[in-house]
Amino acid sequence: MANPFVNKKKVRGWKRRIREVDMWKNNYLHLDIEELNRTQRKYLKIWLDPWNRLVKRTPPVWFSRIILQALLDVYNAWYKKLKATGEPFYLKIWLYSPNFVHSQVVCAVGDALNYYDDTFDKGTVRKEFPTKFSNLPNIESLEWELCLDSITYWDSELKENIAEGYETISSYNNIVQRSYASGQMKLSYGNDTYYKIKVGDVWLGSLNATK
Structure with a gap:
């Protein structure tokens, strides 16, 4: 079966797309704690064209690294705000492989603190963290747990x-x-x-x- 997350159509304007990643990241760096306390949950998905269209596309490795670095920056900014509240919180990066475009930062507090506890089944086979991302700045400071992406x-x-x-x-x-x-x-x-x-x-x- 063909992988629906692969599309070979040429992507143009890479400099513009890199700027779009920066703008997307900067729009979400600030975590509004008051709003979060009302909604209990917040997440940041890869809302970037052309990767998140109806037919998903997998970015090349070098561009995926740029996107993941943006997710890491958002994660760290949210972590500092949540840590400062002194309240318990759920905050994780969900890094999908090979379906990278589903990756996101996910947060929950209050009554929704345990909302995502059973979202994924644990991985049963030991695997090394993807080497293509292993040398990104600060990525090793996070603890990574392998789970199953399933339907x-x-x-x-x-x-x-x-x-x-x-x-x-x-x-x-x-x-x-x-x-x-x-x-x-x-x-x-x-x-x-x-x-x-x-x-x-x-x-x-x-x-x-x-x-």
Whole structure:
């Protein structure tokens, strides 16, 4: 299957795109604590054209490093503001691989402090942190935890898609066989079976809040 995050169409105007990264970063360096206390959660995604269009594109490695450095700068600025409050907080960089354009800085406080605790399943295979990012300034000061980037499919939706002609029995069986985890969950409409398919890795990076 072709990787939907790869697009070979030539990208032009790199100097302008580098400036856009700086403007994007500068717009989010300041964390409004009062607003955060009202909303309980805040995140910064890679809202940069052409990478975040409907059909996602993977930036070249050198440009991904520039974007990740911007996320690190925002993370450090938010960390200082949150640390100064003296209150507990959740603050992590979610670094996706190979789906880099999904990477983001994520924050939660108050009643939402544990909102993201079960977002990802833990990685089961030992891997080294991606070497293409390993020498970015200050990146080693963060502790990085490997988790799974996955898609969850629901049995009822898959069977409904088969009935409506959007899914085949063969593709349904393929999802069931490829799933690394499955089980039943009680939802608002009743019990349903889920299947999780791994599509990549996600590294969760954070500073030790006690430092």
